[in-house]
Amino acid sequence: MNTSELQKLKQRYNIVGNYAGLNRALDVAMQVAPTDLSVLIIGESGVGKEIIPRVIHDNSPRRREKYFAINCGSIPEGTIDSELFGHEKGAFTGAIGESEGYFGVANKGTIFLDEVGELPIATQARLLRVLETGEYIRVGGQEIRKTDVRIVAATNINMRKAISEGRFREDLYYRLNTIPIQMPPLRDRGNDIVLLFRLFAMQMAEKYRIPKVTLTEDAKKVLLKYKWPGNVRQLKNITEQMSVLSETRELDAEHLKHYIPVDPESTQLATINRPGRHSYESEREILYKILYELRGNVSDLRRDLNNLREQLNDTHKLNETIAYQNNKFIEAEATQLPTKTNEPHPIANLAHPSAIEVEAEEIKNEPESLNLNDIGRKLVEKALERNGGNRKKAAQELGISDRTLYRRIKQYGLDKK
Ligand SMILES: Nc1ncnc2c1ncn2[C@@H]1O[C@H](COP(=O)(O)OP(=O)(O)O)[C@@H](O)[C@H]1O
């Protein structure tokens, strides 16, 4: 593949990076795509292995046929055979009807077997058979069926170790591994880390409608030095956390400390157990936001309640009129019926303060330390600040309508500033 073809491929799949190892993987994928050779993608978790089978299927003669991605590690051992190869009616308890299974349904298409190293030994035997002969038998069946499926598998475990420990069949490994494709870990990819950060920062800005985060030069160095045990997936998650939690939009090395774990083995959010002004501010901001939303809900509920009460009053009046008229016409019967007028109607309870309303009152009369007016003002102020005074954007960020924001600005006296 030449450079411009490679560029196009990356654009089509939103793949970012120029690292030689990544280019090689994509190049091999494109080369084997037109064939029916089995491909085994090898790489740590989060390196982008799932991109490869898509590239292969979409660029193969099978592209108009079915494509299934199956995570072998997430299907219970008891049902995996029947999921893959189907079952006959009554094959096991609960097998009410028959099922075709992925290998039947995907005939002429491609199956991606993710975490193939997790397959139970019995399933491995069935898989080897279908790979070698294109034949399989449904669970509980006798009939030999034929299928024409191309297999792309992926693993993040050490297959040699699995073989030596008797957890994986060597013959199957060789059969799957006709063409191995190595996906390099993120820590080896140098400046791709920064490019990927930029991609994710842009995606998050769009997703949350906030200005995108950027990095200072020293912050970039931190990203380049970090080991990224969770690879691209981890970088994506961390960029999302920074995008949402950080007060500043330009992060330096000091800011990064709150998001990148000190222990390279850990993929936890770094802020959680560490005090520091920044994280405190972020957490407080989240809390504000939750309280703010809660307050919005309570106000909405209170409004609904008032509407309901008005409706109820109207209905009461109507009922009284009807009752009066009914009484007038069928007095005899009415006297035999229990008099309902003094019995509380279930809905009538709403005329009394409900739990929600009590809560609303409590929130209204909250102690100084939890002054929601202050919190509300602060949130609006911050949202406006972050959006350079743009009210439309601020409203979007707060998840409220332009009109509500306008009202709040007036309410908090922010228009007089
Ligand atoms: N080179 C890349 N460019 C853009 N996004 C990527 C790249 N590599 C991985 N990703 C993204 O990282 C995440 C993890 O990738 P995935 O294929 O699920 O990893 P794996 O299957 O190896 O665990 C996905 O959201 C994927 O889109």
Ligand SMILES: [Mg+2]
């Ligand atoms: Mg995966």
